[in-house]
Amino acid sequence: MATLIPSSDLPARGLRLHGVHKEFAGQTVVDNLNLEIEEGSFVALLGPSGCGKTTTLRMIAGFDTLSSGRISLGSTVLASDHQQLPPELRNMSMVFQSYALWPHMTVADNVGYPLKLKGYKGSDYQRRVREALATVQMEPYAQRRPQDLSGGQRQRVALARCLASEPRVVLLDEPLANLDRHLRASMEDSFRDFHRRTGATFIYVTHDQAEAMALADRIAVMHKGQLVQWDAPEALYQRPQNAWVAGFIGQGSVVRLPLSSSERLLSSAQVQQALAALQNKPSATEEVLIRPQHVELDPAGVPATVTHCVFKGERYQFVLQLQDGQSLQAYHWQGLPTGAQIAITVRQGWRLQEQPAGSTRPTLASVA
Structure with missing residues (x-):
């Protein structure tokens, strides 16, 4: 390294x-x-x-x-x-x-x-x-x-x-x-x-x-x-x-997305386009960090399923499953039942560099 x-x-x-x-x-x-x-x-x-x-x-x-x-x-x-x-x-x-x-x-x-x-x-x-x-x-x-x-x-x-x-x-x-x-x-x-x-x-x-x-x-x-x-x-x-x-610092999820741009800071439109393209099972994907505060419920967004929900006092914390089975963390002021079908918009993402050889990614912080 x-x-x-x-x-x-x-x-x-x-x-x-x-x-x-x-x-x-x-x-x-x-x-x-x-x-x-x-x-x-x-x-x-x-x-x-x-x-x-x-x-x-x-x-x-x-x-x-x-x-x-x-x-x-x-x-x-x-x-x-x-x-x-x-x-x-x-x-x-x-x-x-x-x-x-x-x-x-x-x-x-x-x-x-x-x-x-x-x-x-x-x-x-x-x-x-x-x-x-x-x-x-x-x-x-x-x-x-x-x-x-x-x-x-x-x-x-x-x-x-x-x-x-x-x-x-x-x-x-x-x-x-x-x-x-x-x-x-x-x-x-x-x-x-x-x-x-x-x-x-x-x-x-x-x-x-x-x-x-x-x-x-x-x-x-x-x-x-x-x-x-x-x-x-x-x-x-x-x-x-x-x-x-990304996994060691803060809450967040690393997902693999098909990206058409070279920027590291990805706009909402770029992330939404990549999320929508997951249903076509793309062969070329890159790692993107998405923080939970950048995930919002939006009826016009991409579909997701609630797989876990925990009350944290000032907010609820969710694990959401995307169309291809990958998971995202999210926050919301209101609780949602496990299995609920929702739609989300991601406000921004951060493209990560390739993992160094021999490195082991830490487990991303879970809701549980």
């Missing part, structure tokens, strides 16, 4: 991964990864378990060595296949999924621990700890121990510890995975505020596309150790590179 390299020039203080490769026991985990991250940006490494995103983060942090390639921050080479700058000299902080707080220390001592390692003492030390705790609204809990805090509070302490050391780069390894849905939403706000206050570069590892979309300026989608798309969240959703990305 071709590795994607952004064409824009990287600012002098940005983070650059060039040809980064990592093997464990002869098995490739990260495969020739090229990535350029602007200083002060919020970037997500997104992908399913085993795609290499956490290994990439650990190589940036200095916890894992490279098999080949180079990682640099500005003009400083952090790691290559023949040198390795120790983690403590990289001016980075890492927030772990497990919080990694010392249980025998108070909240204040946990936050101040990296400052002590850097030699801070006295009033300067106390001021930095106090300011870091105030930033995450944990100053009243300074003398408590981690076991006396909730999961969300522990994560705030981990953020405060990170803030106190004033890093250039903040690395976050699935930091919300252990929190319930309500706390996750609250902590997303904290991360956004934390990023705004510090101005540091954030690199956020997650398998949760909703988290990545809500937080990041740009997202690196990884699959089997390779970078498959590097884009803004809106572009990933609206213009996925291929069927694998």
Whole structure:
């Protein structure tokens, strides 16, 4: 698979991964990864378990060595296949999924621990700890121990510890995975505020596309150790590179349609014409992504059958069967019984590139 390299020039203080490769026991985990991250940006490494995103983060942090390639921050080479700058000299902080707080220390001592390692003492030390705790609204809990805090509070302490050391780069390894849905939403706000206050570069590892979309300026989608798309969240959703990305990002259906045009963004008329042509069983078809919000009930549209319907609170979600047996997802404000014969109009579609050799498309999100 071709590795994607952004064409824009990287600012002098940005983070650059060039040809980064990592093997464990002869098995490739990260495969020739090229990535350029602007200083002060919020970037997500997104992908399913085993795609290499956490290994990439650990190589940036200095916890894992490279098999080949180079990682640099500005003009400083952090790691290559023949040198390795120790983690403590990289001016980075890492927030772990497990919080990694010392249980025998108070909240204040946990936050101040990296400052002590850097030699801070006295009033300067106390001021930095106090300011870091105030930033995450944990100053009243300074003398408590981690076991006396909730999961969300522990994560705030981990953020405060990170803030106190004033890093250039903040690395976050699935930091919300252990929190319930309500706390996750609250902590997303904290991360956004934390990023705004510090101005540091954030690199956020997650398998949760909703988290990545809500937080990041740009997202690196990884699959089997390779970078498959590097884009803004809106572009990933609206213009996925291929069927694998289309299935991994957001709700949607990939159908094969006979197309007479070369455009990637297909108009309603183009999609409707292709849908109508399915009854003639065309031999040449191409993959097209259709998002459920672009499917509308329309008496003048093409026929479809409701095969599944689930109430989602603010709307109903359907699976519709087309004339040739392919399925589409759709939303509607009113429920319809299974087996109902309806007609639909599709407002737009997105032509996908051919699937890379050896790739396996993820299962598209189902209604059930």
